Amino acid sequence: MQNTKSQKYISLVTLSLILTACSGGGDGNSTPPPANSSSLSSMPASTSSSIASTAAQSDLIKLNQIGYKPGAEKLAVVPAVSATTFTVSKTSDNSVVLTGNLSAAQTWEPANESVKLADFSSITTAGDYKLTVDGIEKPANFTIAANAYDALNAGAIKAFYYNRASTPLLESHAGVYKRAAGHADTKVYIHKSAASAARPEGTVVSAPKGWYDAGDYNLYIVNSGISTYSLLAAYEGYENYFKNQNLNIPESADDVPDLLNEAMWNLEWMLAMQDPNDGGVYHKLTSKSFSGFVMPDADTSDRFLVQKATPAALDFAAVMAAASRIYAPYESTYPGVSSKMLKAAKSAYQWAKANPAIYYTQPSDIATGAYGDKDATDEFAWAAAELYITTKDDSYYADLNPSAVTANVPAWGDVKSLAWISLAHHLDSLTKVADKTLIKNRLNNLATDIVAKKMASAYGVPLVNGDFNWGSNSGALNQAIMLLAAYEVDNTKTDYLKTAQSLLDYVLGRNPTDFSYVTGFGVRTPQNVHHRPSVADGIAGSIPGFLAGGPNPGQQDKKDCSVPYASSLPAKSYLDHSCSYASNEIAINWNAPLVYVSAALQVLTP
Known part of the structure; x- marks a missing residue:
């Protein structure tokens, strides 16, 4: 059974095929193939997608390929032809439902394209439609549905299941993507960089489970930090939405929402x-070098716990403090776990305070992802905020020192804004010491800046040249998270919601490459992601539900790829080939904001 899901719009029916039996590192942490590996050079590329003419894509109308909620802002990007109007018709009978005016042509610098915008937000009736413009050969099809993002959200969470370590994926849960267990990690060695009197070099410890970080088979605490938190924050924000999901994972029969069951695997x-x-807290669990493109069970190299570090301890403390309060209602399923997490969080926080500037340094015999971070002030702020929210102990709020903490778009190496998200979620239950006005203003000021970028953009997205780097798609979605957090504390600011919608639209097809960057979800999706199971499983296409990293003009993988990028322009510098770890890898910290944003827009949009 070949994977053909990405050749058509995915529906809830298709989702059932994914979820049932019928069915590197992130952000600058490269996962190149080993020098002696020939598996990539012999892999057939999807020629039509990886080296397609940029001119051909410039002739297309670009829009969200998954669809829209009825009350969403709905925009399409149209090439700057001479036409001044657009038409929307029902696909069932070609009856015209809207004729609208196109905006004036503007050039979007990241793609060097002159384009116009079509705004068809006034169409709110569920159904299938097509948008046409004189002078453009192909219409653009779209769907409006009340459940527009249910399948996408479920697929994005299920991707974490597909990246589980230490367990087989059974056909009953994984369908055609079943595989044998790999990396039991019950026999892991203490690396010399992590040695201590109590645990000298070579000590054998057990650290099973977790998610493979990206396209490689290693696990990293700092990237697990923002990834796991983003899932937990999504649950805190939209608890009722997740309570009704059934993802067909091994734990689905219990009384815990599946999102929390999946997060527990990594916790x-x-x-x-x-x-x-x-x-x-150890920085990572890893082999000494990246494996070849083999299935997990074929990678039998020794695994190590490598160096303790301050940022790792604080990321750990923040996540465990948040998890402690979130899992507290599920004591019958996870007895004692909530209290264990809080105790672990406090212990890690105290270790970090006693060791405030121990930063990860890559040992000479380790060649896997570094995730190096030489500034822990943001991690201190985030950990203090989470401990404050969970314990209501005002001393943690004092440690946070909120007046000195700014807000920006979060990433694995800069997590201070995760504190603002959690404080906003708990605004009504904070103690008297909390400055609620400051919390709101931090979010509002950042959101206002992001909206201003959208309003100045020919593509209607708040993305400029500097936003295109390693994992640019996750950067776009993390902007959306900050907008949504700001919207929730002031829902009169509808521009925040609209701009978050545009960022999801961008990831799902309203972009110069005409890709919906989520595997298996959309009309044109990545077929050859840099992901070892997707390459080695022998199934055509990529495992569904993963967000590709996206355009990256750095092209750090160019020397390892046998085919060229189609363009060096920031928003077009994308290559759908498994060699492209700089633009086409997957990572848990890229999927996590997709889960958050798709859930939030599903809940918040009429």
């Missing part, structure tokens, strides 16, 4: 990464 691994002797 249990994170708990095992703490040294019980002093509270410090």
Whole structure:
């Protein structure tokens, strides 16, 4: 059975095929193939997608290929032809439902394209439609549906299941993507960089479970931090939405929402990464070098816990503090876990305060992702905020020192704004010391700046040249998260919601490459992501539900690719080939904001 889901709009029917039996590192942490690996050069590229003419894509109308909620802002990008109007018709009978005016032509610098915008937000009736413009050969099809993002959200969460370590994926849960267990990680060695008197070099420990970080088979605490938090924050924001999901994972029959069941798989691994002797947290669990493009069970190299570091301890403390309060209502399923998490969080926080500037340094014999970070002030702020919210202990709020903490778009190496998200979620239950006006203003000021970028953009998205880098798609969605957090504390600011919608639209097809960057979801999706199971499983196409990193003009993988990028322009510098770890890898910290944003827009949009 070949994977053909990406050749058509995915529907809830198709989702059932994904979820049932019928069915590197992120942000600058490269996962290149080993030098002696020939598996990539022999892989057939999807020629039509990886080296398609940029001119051909410039002739297309670009819009969200998944669809829209009825009350959403709905925009399409149209090439700057001479036409001044557009038409929307029902696909069923070609009856015209809207004739509208196109905006004036403007050039979007990241793609060097002159384009116009079509605004068809006034169409609110569910159905299938097509948008046509004189002078453009192909119409653009779109759907309006009340459940527009249910399948996308479920697929984005299910991708974490597909990236589980230490377990087989059974056909009953994974369908055609079933595989044998790999990386039991019950026999992991303490690396010399992590050695201590209580755990000298070579000590054997057990640290199973967790998610493979990206296209590689290693696990990293700092990237697990923002990834796991983003899932937990989505749950805190939209709890009722997730309570009704059934993702067909092994834990689906219990009384815990599946999103929390999936997050627990990684949280249990994170708990095992703490040294019980002093509270410090190891930076990563890894082999000494990246494996070839093999299935997990074929990678039998030794695995190591590598160096304790301050940012890792604080990321761990923040996530465990948040998880402690979120899992507290599920004591019957996870007995004692909530209190264990809070104790672990406090212990890691105290270790970090005693060791405030221990930063990860890549050992000479380790060649996997570094995730190096030489500034822990943002991690201190985030950890203090989460401990404050969970414990209501005002001393943690004092540690946060909120007047000194700014707000920006979060990334794995800069997590201070995660504190503002959590504080906003708990605004009504904070103690008296909290400055609620400051919290709102931090979010509002950032959101206002992001909206201003959208209003100045020919593509109607708040993305400029500097936003295109490693994992640019996750950067776009993290902007959306900040907008949504600001909208929730002031829902009169509808421009925040509209701009978040445009960022999801961008990821789902309203972009110069005409890709919906989520595998299996859309008309034109990545077929050859840099992801070892997707390459080695022998199934055509990519495992569904993963967000590709997106355009990256750095092209750090150019020397490793046998086919060229179609363009060096920032918004077009994307290559759908498994060699492209700089633009076409997947990563847990890229999928996590997709989960958050798709859920939020599904809940908040009429």
